[in-house]
Amino acid sequence: MKKNKNLVLLFSILIIISCYNNKENLTQKDKILKYYSLSKNDSLSIDKRKENLKKAFKLIEVIKFDSLELKMLNYNVILFRKEKNYKKAIQASKHLLIKALKYNDKRSIGEAYYKLGLYNERINQKDSAYFFYNKSLKIYEVINDSMKIGRRLLNIAIIESSFGDYKKSNATAVKALQFFDKKGTEYIASIYNNLGINSRKQELYEKAIKYYEKAITLSKKRNKINIYKNNIAISCKKMKNYDQSIDILSKILIDSTLNKFLETKARAIDNLAYVRWLKNSKLNVLPQFLEAKRIRIKEKNFEGLIASYAHLSDYYGELDKSKSLTYAYEMYNIATKEKSPYDIIEALDKISMLETADKGINFAIKRNKLKDSLIKVKDKEQYKYALVKYESEENEKKALKNKYLAEEQKTEKQGWIFIGLTTMLGFIMYIYYKRAKTKKEKVIEVYKTETRLAKKIHDELANDVYLAMNKIQNKSGEESSILADLEKIYLQTRNISHENSPVLTGNQFEGFLKQLFADFSADGCKVMNKGLSEITVNELSKEKQIVIYRVLQELLVNMKKYSEANLVIVSFSLIKDTLQIQYKDNGIGVETLEIKNGLQNMETRIKSIGGSIIFESEMQKGFQAKFQFKK
Structure with missing residues (x-):
């Protein structure tokens, strides 16, 4: 009987302890929810909101609350975004990814990849953005979330456009269309806007306008509509249809909702002033330029501020050289701070034209050095973009897991498969x-x-x-x-x-090639080159340099012997990783082109480096040769 009483007492104590722990856990959860709710309170400062979120994180370490922890981590990223601290936002997104992978929460994994793409894009790391957008896309394809698939395809299309891959960008954008229903009309409008931007960048202005107009008919958001209208106005300006551009921008500015979207308002004011000035350079549009600048300074819209300073420098170009130079320097300073290389180059162009001769030369040299380095950086970015584009999904998955988790375990079978594939690949x-x-x-x-x-x-x-x-x-x-x-x-x-x-090869090759052109510029014939300095021929392998030299030398020798030309143009261009060279003269040409000895030698040389060559000629229309090979 005594034993039974002891058992009842022990059981009662355990129930009381359990109830107390449950009550304690409930209290902890309430506190976490309270601090999390405060962190989302817009009336508080960002610092205060972050402080509340930090308190919630400390409490959540004690109890298991996976779904809320992931929401909190996601909101932590948003707070850094509100501060425009994109590097911190990237770090927070990585933390979210690690936790999401740990809990195997597919939606949170997809969201974390998306945020990594978004904030890498904001800091101009577009190759990384492209990688993470693709990772996010794969996750949403697995869980079959049509809306998110369409949105990620739109993100990817925009990145492809930024790399100049307009054909691929258009294909990706069109593919995205099939994933949106009636709820996704704003995203469909964004897709048409992207198609318009691609067309405008290719100088297909009328086609671009049609896409923008399609976006306008689909969108219900006034700010988006005004952005698309602004894009139409820019295309009209490019076609020098100033009256239509002015009409569109003027109508944007009478929109009553514009005061809620000050960046759009400043853009419309600035563009309208600039187009009016282009139409009539004697017109006083200074108040409008200054108004746009004032709004952009207040809104900390530095990208827009660069445009304001550029336009003000142009405006004062003929009126007041000193003020024009001052605004060019302002443009340069902001562009440098924002790490916007193409805007820096534009600013340096303005400064070198406006400064005194001595200073102008120094800025011109600085500009050329930056342009050269930009070409190299762009090539590297294109290379990284291509790697991401074609890299194996399985290899990406392994690399990412190794990077963030270091938990990859391989079975014996996987090991042998890897060895077999490696051996085959090595062979x-x-x-x-x-x-x-x-x-x-x-x-x-x-x-x-x-x-x-x-x-x-x-x-x-x-x-x-x-x-x-x-x-x-x-x-x-x-x-x-x-x-x-x-x-x-x-x-x-x-x-x-x-x-x-x-043949002098290596770093001396470009100069040696230019000397070849100079040697043949005699007896009333001028040999010109186009684009040679922009394709870094000194970096080519020795055998490719030799082939280029010999083929061009043979073409020029034949020209001297037979063509009676007085002008030769040799054009160099690099499309992705393919070097293209075109020889063209204005000689007498030939009626029937036969591939014999000399031309056959050229074909053999080009084929020896994996390239191809074609010849074209007509009587009195000169002779052409085009050859290309992988750089």
Whole structure:
């Protein structure tokens, strides 16, 4: 009986303890919810809201409340966004991702990837943004969330547009359309706006306007509609249809809702003033320029402020050089602070034109250096973008897990598969390397043979002919005829030697190539190059430099012999990773183009580096050759 009483007492104590713990947990949850609610109170300062959220985080460490913790982590990111502290927002998004992966919450994982994409885009890390948007897209495809799939495709299309990949951007945008229903009309409008931007960037202004008009018919948000109308006005301005542009911008400014959207208002005021000034440079639009500037300063809209200073500098260009220069410097300072390289270049252009000669030269040099570095950075960004675009999804998944979790475990089967794939890949790479090496060796061997023969012709045959000429130089009659023939042979051997002399490669190649053009700019013929300095030919491999030189040299030699041209243009361009070179002269051309000896040699050379070449010619329309290969 005593034992039974003890058991009843023990059981009662356990119930009381359990009830107390439940009450304590309930109290903790109430406190967390209270602090979380305060953190979302718009009437409090950001610092105060962050302080409340921090208190909630401390309490949630004690009890398990996964869903609320993920909401709090998500809102923590939003608070950093409100401060425009995008680097902190990225760190907070990574923390959200780690927790979401830990709890295997697919929606939160997708949201974390999206936020990583969004804030990397805000700090101009567009290759990273593209990567994370794609990761977010894959998650929403798994859970079949149509709306989120469409939104991520729109994000991706915008990034593709920023990389100049307009064809891919258009395809992605059109693909996004199928994922939106009637609730997604604002996103559909944004898609048409993106299609309009792509068209405008390709100078297809009328097509761009049609897309913007489609966006306007779909949108119900006044601010969005005004943004799309502003885009139409810009396209009209580009077409120099100033009256229509002025009419559109004027109507935007009478919208009663505009005072709620001051960035849009400032943009419309500034653009209207600028278009009116373009139409009539004597018009006083200074008050409007200054009003737009004032709003942008107040709103801390630095991107818009750059445009204001650019327009003010242009406005004062003829009126007051000193003020024009002051605004150019203001533009430069803001663009530098915002790390906007293209705006910095534009500002430096203005400063170099307005400054004194000595200072102007220094700024021009600075501008050119920045432009050169930008080309290299852009190439690197394009390379990273291409890697993300084509990288294996499985490899991305492993890399990301290793980076954020370091929890990847491999089974024996996966290990053998990996070894097998690696071995196969290694074998393929080895075969590719051997083939490439053989091609390179052939090119170099041909080059060495040409150079050796040229030297032999010069040192032996040409010298012997020259000695023979000396022996009969003082004789007359038939000997003088022989002398003329020998002199002709001597000149031919010297030309052959010169045409096959060594090519300066590496860092000296660009200068050596320019000298080739200069050598052939004689006897009433001018040889010009276009785009050579922008494609960094000095970075090409030795064999590719040799092939470029020999092919262009052979084209120029043929031009001198047969074409009677007085102008030759050699154009260089880089499209993605393909180098394209076009030779064009205004000579007599040929009626029927036959691929023989010289042209065949050029084809062989270009094919040896994995490239292709085509020739075109018509009577009295000159001769063209276009060749290309992977850089």
